[in-house]
Amino acid sequence: METRGVLIVDDEKNIRLTLRRALESLRLDTDSAVNGEEALAKLQERRFSVVLLDLKMPGMDGMEVLRRLRAARPEVKVIIITAHGTIESAVEAMKLGAADFIQKPFAPKEIRDLVTKVLDRDKLAAEKAESYEEHVELAKRCISQRQFDAAEEHARQAVSADATKPEAFNLLGVLLEMAGRKLEAQKNYRAALALDPTYRPANENLSRTTGLTSGGISVGAGTGGGEAGGERTP
Amino acid sequence: MTASDRFIVIVGCGRLGAYLANRLSRDGNGVVVIDAEEQAFAALSPEYSGFRVEGDATELAVLREAKADKADVVVAATRDDNVNLMVAQVAKVEFGVARVLARVFEPRREAVCRKLGVETICPTAMSAELFLKAIAREPAP
Numbered sequence: 001m002e003t004r005g006v007l008i009v010d011d012e013k014n015i016r017l018t019l020r021r022a023l024e025s026l027r028l029d030t031d032s033a034v035n036g037e038e039a040l041a042k043l044q045e046r047r048f049s050v051v052l053l054d055l056k057m058p059g060m061d062g063m064e065v066l067r068r069l070r071a072a073r074p075e076v077k078v079i080i081i082t083a084h085g086t087i088e089s090a091v092e093a094m095k096l097g098a099a100d101f102i103q104k105p106f107a108p109k110e111i112r113d114l115v116t117k118v119l120d121r122d123k124l125a126a127e128k129a130e131s132y133e134e135h136v137e138l139a140k141r142c143i144s145q146r147q148f149d150a151a152e153e154h155a156r157q158a159v160s161a162d163a164t165k166p167e168a169f170n171l172l173g174v175l176l177e178m179a180g181r182k183l184e185a186q187k188n189y190r191a192a193l194a195l196d197p198t199y200r201p202a203n204e205n206l207s208r209t210t211g212l213t214s215g216g217i218s219v220g221a222g223t224g225g226g227e228a229g230g231e232r233t234p
Numbered sequence: 235m236t237a238s239d240r241f242i243v244i245v246g247c248g249r250l251g252a253y254l255a256n257r258l259s260r261d262g263n264g265v266v267v268i269d270a271e272e273q274a275f276a277a278l279s280p281e282y283s284g285f286r287v288e289g290d291a292t293e294l295a296v297l298r299e300a301k302a303d304k305a306d307v308v309v310a311a312t313r314d315d316n317v318n319l320m321v322a323q324v325a326k327v328e329f330g331v332a333r334v335l336a337r338v339f340e341p342r343r344e345a346v347c348r349k350l351g352v353e354t355i356c357p358t359a360m361s362a363e364l365f366l367k368a369i370a371r372e373p374a375p
Contacts (some may be wrong), residue, residue, distance in 0.1 A: 105283060
């Protein structure tokens with residue numbers, strides 16, 4: 001089996017160290033780069049499965065690295081590291097094809113879970129679907145069948161297929177909310193609204209989770225969806 | 235999760251907070267330290283590899299920003315008992331953090347903490363004990 005390498009790209013030494021330490025127990029082959037230029041050079045030298053990429057770096061910033069990486073090595077999965085409260089740039093990065101993002105500061109377990117999830121994502125996508133619409137439909141169907149892990153996977157696939165539409169972000173939010181991950185859910189509702197401020201389901205979900213209004217979870221219009229009630233066991 | 239692989243949020247980066255942050259970070263834990271004053275972070279050693287969050291920890295948003303809601307341990311180590319009690323209470327009740335420790339100078343406040351499930355360390359009571367023991371000891375000949 002190919003070694004699953006992780007490249008850590010951050011100009012701050014303490015972040016590189018924290019990430020490296022956090023990933024130690026996963027027994028992944030980690031390497032690090034202090035700026036965008038070094039990262040691209042290392043990515044040319046050898047294969048990495050995942051890149052943890054800081055957006056804000058002197059010289060070539062993370063967004064530019066992401067752009068070039070997506071053009072040259074689209075199979076490499078990129079996890080964006082952003083500062084607290086910079087959701088817009090994270091959304092921008094998702095549009096460019098980043099696999100996921102995490103906000104600083106992060107707990108070691110959060111990083112491990114995210115990297116594991118991103119690495120396993122390919123394996124999890126059991127049902128065949130390719131287009132954004134197919135993934136959205138499957139995500140909704142899985143929600144109605146209470147297959148929440150599969151639903152989450154399809155919602156994420158939909159986001160990767162087309163990160164300019166709000167519905168998939170809203171679905172992801174719904175799933176995270178049901179798993180009790182309210183803050184992450186709100187992150188996705190906000191992402192949906194950043195793409196389309198008039199998208200009502202996300203607006204309603206965000207208002208409800210922030211305690212402004214009450215009401216049921218809204219997965220949006222379409223077949224196979226409807227009200228998703230009940231607690232999700234994480 | 236081992237003893238040196240925990241996610242620990244420390245509130246207050248004074249002498250005690252900074253010392254704990256440096257040690258816990260050096261041992262390999264994930265550490266976030268919160269302080270209202272940016273210059274307080276100067277007390278952190280160059281080897282400190284955790285995060286710094288500048289802000290008032292009595293604000294829920296600041297504790298959330300530091301991800302105290304995901305912490306294995308929260309330590310309230312500011313020089314103000316009331317702040318420590320408030321932070322500890324939020325961590326325990328609102329976030330359900332498994333271990334919450336607070337420094338309280340006033341021994342009478344310890345009982346309140348215990349009721350909340352917050353462990354306390356009272357420097358006043360501890361040093362008083364040491365003084366009493368020293369006083370009771372026979373003087374060296």
